[in-house]
Structures are given as structure tokens and as C-alpha cells.
Amino acid sequence: MKLDFHSHILPGIDDGATDIxxxxxxxxxxxxxxxxxxxxxxxxxxxxxxxxxxxxxAFEQLQEALYLQGIDLDLRMSAEYRIVxxxxxxxxxxxxxxxxxxxxxxxxxxxxxxxxxxxxxxLEEFKKVVSMGLIPLLPHPERYFYLSRRELMEFLxxxxxxxxNYGSLAGLYGDTAGQNARCLAxxxxxxxxxxxxxxxxYVKVIGDWFAEGNLIPDYNAI
Ligand SMILES: [Fe+2]
Numbered sequence: 348m349k350l351d352f353h354s355h356i357l358p359g360i361d362d363g364a365t366d367i368x369x370x371x372x373x374x375x376x377x378x379x380x381x382x383x384x385x386x387x388x389x390x391x392x393x394x395x396x397x398x399x400x401x402x403x404x405a406f407e408q409l410q411e412a413l414y415l416q417g418i419d420l421d422l423r424m425s426a427e428y429r430i431v432x433x434x435x436x437x438x439x440x441x442x443x444x445x446x447x448x449x450x451x452x453x454x455x456x457x458x459x460x461x462x463x464x465x466x467x468x469x470l471e472e473f474k475k476v477v478s479m480g481l482i483p484l485l486p487h488p489e490r491y492f493y494l495s496r497r498e499l500m501e502f503l504x505x506x507x508x509x510x511x512n513y514g515s516l517a518g519l520y521g522d523t524a525g526q527n528a529r530c531l532a533x534x535x536x537x538x539x540x541x542x543x544x545x546x547x548x549y550v551k552v553i554g555d556w557f558a559e560g561n562l563i564p565d566y567n568a569i
Contacts, residue, residue: 350567351377351385352447353427353486353510353541357405360397361390363545370409374420376550377542380557384421386447391426393433393463399443402426427453427486430472432465439475451484452476453510461493470501477506484510486541489527490520508538514549517556539567 355363356373364370377385387406391397406424413420425445428438438444444452454473457463473483485507488499503509514520515528531537542553 348384349382350448351382351542351544352425352451352484352539352567353388353453353512354385354544355387355389355427356385356544357387357389357402357409360401360405361395363389364409365546367408367412369546371412371416371418372547373544373550374409374413374422375418376554377544378418378420380554382420384423386423386425388425388427388447388453390429391434391438391443392429393431396434397426398441399426399445423447425453427455429455429457430467430469431457431463432467435467435472444476444479444481446481447484451482451508453486454483455486456491456494458490461491470498470505473502473505473507483507484539486510487512487515487520487524487528487543489515489524489531492523503536509536510539510541511537512543513540513553513556514543516561517552519549519552 355361356370358364358367358370364373374385389395389397389402402424406422410422413422425447428435446452454476456469476483483506485502488494488509489511509531511528511531515524518525542549
């Protein structure tokens with residue numbers, strides 16, 4: 348069973364798939380790469396105020412379109428929760444966490460501006476999720492250039508697991524992110540890999556990289 352835990356392929360609800368046709372294209376590419384099961388993780392951020400109620404209709408629309416087109420891909424529904432004051436406390440308060448594979452919660456930090464996190468302390472927020480019996484998955488730490496090594500190690504000690512992006516190794520986010528991802532991988536710190544699929548540019552770059560023989564062993568088999 349080959350799994351992907353991180354994708355933005357639901358139509359029209361974040362910065363990923365633009366419409367249902369685009370969503371089917373992205374899902375089809377993932378099927379062709381060999382994935383059996385893909386968890387849809389639309390952003391919940393200050394910019395994309397998704398809730399389970401906005402995500403579910405888009406999820407069902409894509410599921411139905413894939414079924415009608417005979418594309419056998421097991422879709423699952425979750426979200427990528429950004430730790431920002433505008434949405435994360437509400438997620439906790441309203442019980443909007445939808446665990447991936449019954450155990451993981453994809454919790455991203457602000458990518459470019461660390462001050463977006465406001466007064467929240469990521470370590471404390473990760474610990475809250477651990478205390479719920481769940482495993483925080485930190486997506487693409489190779490892209491948080493402001494994040495110190497010491498902080499990352501504190502996260503790991505608290506029970507966070509790292510999910511890096513195939514695209515980082517494939518050059519999708521530039522040299523620094525690529526080098527960071529390679530270092531994390533070489534040190535054995537990456538527990539899972541994700542496509543973080545957003546659009547056809549991702550399909551091209553990651554697809555070319557896979558076609559060169561760069562396959563991550565076992566695609567997150569759990
Ligand atoms: Fe993402």
C-alpha cells in the first residue's frame with residue numbers, strides 16, 4: 348500500500364486544484380506514480396478559512412469524479428493545519444481535527460514570516476496534540492528557513508514526526524530547501540515523504556524526478 352499524506356487536490360478551496368478537472372488531473376498523476384491512497388489536506392490558515400464543512404463537499408465531488416472516470420484511488424479527508432492565531436485555536440476548540448490514518452495531524456508553521464504565529468508557541472501546540480493520543484506531523488521543515496536546529500530537536504523529543512516533500516529533493520523550492528531536505532534525510536530524521544501536490548507544475552517537476560529513478564523506498568507504507 349503506497350500512501351501520500353499531504354496534498355492540495357480538492358477543487359477550489361485553497362491554493363491547490365483550481366477546479367474539478369484540474370483536481371482529477373492531479374489525482375490521476377498521483378495514481379500513475381503508484382500511490383494507492385491519498386489523503387487530501389487542504390490548508391486551514393488565516394487566508395483559507397476551511398472547516399470540515401467546506402472540505403467535505405469538495406472531497407465528495409472529487410471522489411465521485413474519480414469513481415465515474417474509473418480511477419481507482421482511495422481518497423481520504425483531512426487538512427493541513429497552520430499554527431496561526433486566526434484558525435488553530437478554533438480548530439482545537441471546535442474539534443475540527445481529522446486525523447490522517449487515525450493517528451497523524453499535519454501541523455505546519457508559517458512558511459515565510461515567523462511572526463504570523465503570534466503568541467502561539469509551536470512546541471506547546473504540538474504537546475497538546477500528543478496529549479490527545481495523536482502524532483503531530485511537521486510538513487516540510489526544510490522550507491522553514493528561520494527554524495533553528497535546536498527547536499526542531501525539541502519538537503522531535505516531544506513526539507513530532509517529520510514529513511518532508513519529494514518536491515524539495517526534486518528542486519521545486521530552490522537549492523536551500525533541497526539541501527536541507529537531503530541533510531534531514533541523510534540523518535534519518537524524515538519519517539514520511541509527501542507530494543504536497545498543488546498544481547501541474549508539481550506534476551512535472553516531481554514526475555520528472557520520479558522518472559529519473561528517484562523513488563523513496565516504500566512510499567510511507569505503514
Ligand atoms: Fe501543504
